[in-house]
Amino acid sequence: MQLRRQPLPAPRPGDPYPAAPLLALLLLLALQGAAAAPAGSGEPEDSGWRQDAELPHGLLSQAARAALHFFNFRTSSPSALRVLAEVQEGRAWINQKKEYKVDLVFTTELYNPEKGKERLGKCSARVFFRNEKPRPATNITCTRLIEKKARQEEDYLLYKYMKQLKNLLDVVSIPDSHGHIDPSLRPIWDLAFLGSSYVMWEKTTQFLHYYMAQLSSVNQWKTSEDAIDFDYTVLLHEFSTQEMIPCHIHLVWYPGKPLKVKYHCQELHTPEEASGTEEGSAVAPTELSNL
Template identity: 65%
Template sequence: MQPAPPPSLWLLLSLALPGVAAVALGDPEATAVPERPPAAGLPSGILQLAARAALHFFNFRAGSPSALRVLAAVQEGRARVDPQGGCEVNLVFSTERYNPEQQGEGQLGKCSARVFFKNHKPRPAVNVTCARFAEKVKRQARDYLLYKQMKQVKTPLDISSIPDSHGHIDPSLRPLWDLAFLGSSYVMWEKTSQFLHYYLIQLSSVKQLKTEDDGIDFDFIALLHEFSTQEIIPCRIQMVWYPGKPLKVKYYCQELQSPEEASGMEEASGMEETSAMAPTELNNS
């Protein structure tokens, strides 16, 4: 096991995204359901872990940097253990907007989810429905404006360290961070298990790839904080984004495991069934 993250990374966790980092580190205000002794074979905090897994899946399937959500609080939930199959969690939780710069819409309402963790395996099956989703027309306008700005860049971007060593994200780089979080959501969902979950803490490098097609192509190195091992996992992620179309993701994560256990190069497309359950539902109610 690697040593705990250096102070600079903990600074990123606590300062880079104040509301988000508090949730990731277990801020009591982000947990409405009192902690109870977990059922046999389950870790404490299984409801919060399941909610974050559902949101990773939700964000990936939504495919919109303007629609990113993070966990606010778990309102209710229950977990049922099948010793032969795994653990099924049914829960209701509230979310908030990921980008604090998008003012005026406040809390984004409740989500209900069913998350099934296979025994000792990652990539939980997720069925999640969220209400009070951002208005579709407004969301599409934001995404298309970002798309136009990215396409008009004459020199492809090549940037390192987002946030910087002080946990600061320059406002001009916030769209890149949001797009990277969008792509990382797929990786974090795929790697989550009933005993491990992940959070994006830094991009060590981001490159925009120049292509002839309509998509926006990125190649970036994401540093993921792995709970509960406290390891920092570097993942190389390649993604293609176009507003209104399914997100495409490939990734490889460097981990302390045998080659047979490593994730290898994975591919994802929102057009494919990425879960054993029904796809995410996006509501405007």
């Protein structure tokens, strides 16, 4: 005699769920919750980091300025130079070596805004400070501040102006003693600021940041190529120490091509010189996107 398998009775309202289906349901809900979690929430992927609830004073602004120096250098465009407007949000992680990873969102404005026109853009960045070591690794994404075509046209006009100069430039002290920059010298100042952006980014640490205070001398070299070739000296204001650091910079620029920079700076508080080129490498990936 063959036994027939009897179907299981349908559960009635109020009956508990069987154990196995209940466990399967809980597992499914857990997986769905993990998939729905935002990619950037919580700690960075690598271990050893913890979120710092009490950010050091000025750390977010420090990270934003470092990211913008790097951004300006990599855009290679005097007409698209940006400066920090406002940090909107940010958070940081710290590890046992007292190194910081900073995620932030901030607004920017044109270095030379058109009169009567407010030109703002927004950037998001991650900056990695290796304690007191310079050259913070940077990953930055920005919205366009001006259209690419307009930027290229402005850069080319500046390039033509510089190429049409009959005499080699021999400029001393921009701005003048009254803080004024002659309009005819503004393109030279902007090009010097562009090259100095690399130097300022490379020298930035968690505790020190820089700004170009004065262009003390400029010489334009003739070359066999079409590029603008500059050799100039600037004074960089080193915040925190309030020192003025003289840096000798050699810049090669052509519209639409990567900027080439070599430099050496005389540190006033040490007998040694710091020097570098744009080919140096950072510990963590350094990237730029969405130009």
